[in-house]
Amino acid sequence: MALAPPDDAKDELARFLRPVYAQCPQLRWNRIEDWHITLAFLGEVPVEVVPSLRSALGDWTASRHAVRLGLHGAGHFDQRLLWSGIGGDLEGLHLLAEGVRERVESCGVGFRDRPLSPHLTLARSRRDDPSSVPKAAEGLAGFVGRPWVAERLHLVGSNFGRGPGPIRYRDIEAWRFGAGVRGDRGGAW
Known part of the structure; x- marks a missing residue:
């Protein structure tokens, strides 16, 4: 279960990443x-669980x-996974995650019950490369993206390919949030 930044927010980060891509081409x-x-x-x-998730999450969302x-800065997990940080309404984000997890659990679907650490995964290093991810994180440290609204909740599926290539994702379902924007203050955070 995920939120996706809008295309213009992703494009903004991708433009900022261009020199980092060039400096760290060995990252996946x-x-x-x-x-x-x-x-x-x-x-x-299991595919037979998807209809109950659709039902439980549709009305709730x-x-x-x-x-x-908003996207900002960067960091890494264990020098192997590069991420962009998340800013903005983190309290609202945590409340959404809590509600999603409750709905998923009510459908009998297990999930990794880890504390939410909001981030956007950008790249992974190869096992023999402990320096590229920290180097890339340094190159992204100053990034501050514009604010955006997460308008939909997504049920995302992973497609694991063969070999060392990146994981591919696909939307299985998406639901629009219908009660406006939490604590809407226009363009300011």
Whole structure:
């Protein structure tokens, strides 16, 4: 279960990333169309569970507020995974994640119950390359993207290819938030 930045916010980050791409070509970069913010990682879900998720999440999402977020800065996990940070309405983001996790659990679907660490995964290093991800994070440290509204909740599926290439993602379903924007203050954070 995830939120996806709008195309113009992803394009803004991609433009900022151009010199970093050139400096770190050995990283396995995620495709821009695959960028998303995970709220609950479900792992492998049997296809017969999807209809109950559709039902549980459809009405719930329609009654929830969208959140205003932004991409900024960068960091890494274990020198192997490069990410962009998330700013904006983090309280609202945590509340959304909590609600999503409750709905998923009510459908009998297990998920990795880890604390939410909002980020957007950009790239992964190869096992023999401990320096590229920290180097790339330094190159992104000054990035501050414009605010945007997460308008939809996405059920995202992973397609693991053969070999060392990037993981591919696809939308299985998406639901629009229907109660406006939480604490809407226009363009300001």
